[in-house]
Amino acid sequence: MASIAHEGVRLCLGAFHVLLLRSDAASRKPRPEHCTGSLDMTTQALTAGIDHVGLSVRDLNLTRDFFVECLHWTQVGERPEYPAVFVSDGHVMLTLWQVTNQDRRVEFDRKSNVGLHHLALRAGSEAAFDEIFRRVSQWPGVQVEFAPENLGAGPKRHTMIYEPGGIRLEFDFDPRLQAAG
Numbered sequence: 311m312a313s314i315a316h317e318g319v320r321l322c323l324g325a326f327h328v329l330l331l332r333s334d335a336a337s338r339k340p341r342p343e344h345c346t347g348s349l350d351m352t353t354q355a356l357t358a359g360i361d362h363v364g365l366s367v368r369d370l371n372l373t374r375d376f377f378v379e380c381l382h383w384t385q386v387g388e389r390p391e392y393p394a395v396f397v398s399d400g401h402v403m404l405t406l407w408q409v410t411n412q413d414r415r416v417e418f419d420r421k422s423n424v425g426l427h428h429l430a431l432r433a434g435s436e437a438a439f440d441e442i443f444r445r446v447s448q449w450p451g452v453q454v455e456f457a458p459e460n461l462g463a464g465p466k467r468h469t470m471i472y473e474p475g476g477i478r479l480e481f482d483f484d485p486r487l488q489a490a491g
Contacts, residue, residue, distance in 0.1 A: 362396075362403040363429060367475030370395060370408035372451060376473045377404065380449045381442070399431075406475070428470065430480040432487075439483035443469050446481070450474065 367373040370393055377383040377397045386403065387396035393408045433439035439458070446452050451474030458469045461482065468482035 360402065362405050364405040364407060365426070365429070365475075365477050366407045366409050367477060368409055369475050370406055373406050373473060373475030373477070376449060376452070376475070377406075380445050402431075404429075426477070428478040428480050430468075430482060433481055433483040435488060436483055436485065439467065439481065442481050446471050446473075 365373075374385065374395045374397065378385055381399070383397045383399045385395060386398050388394060395406045397404050397406065433442055443458050447454050447457075453472040455470035455472065455478070458467050460466070461468050465486065466482060466484040468480055470478065470480050472478055
């Protein structure tokens, strides 16, 4: 196995260790010819975050109501002819798409299907995290995979559920992010 020279700082986040690397152009492998361009973009990502996440759901109305009524998201658009609904919490937008061929629908299986494993949503405070779990655990059609618990050694906490349309969701709160903000 080839080793790559680097200098970095190790940051412990619960059970996970993240190595923050300082890049040195000399330590990088050359990019294939089709990945190079006239701009030197070797040190910066060419993307600027997630614009939206599109999810296919078994029941568009149930999933829309879960996000809008239970989590207080806002419906920001729709495409009735598809049908699809777009919802946002002000930080991220989800496009929810109705599975149109229910007879051939394949249920979510994070261990067998390529694609989405789960969608993780961050709570802005510990009180919001607790309120989220209170609401979602009582919402019709929600399956709680596990109640709030520490992620690794903590202090980050998380919970996992399946919303009524079949999507696996994680909600988390990390007090270190709140303290840093």
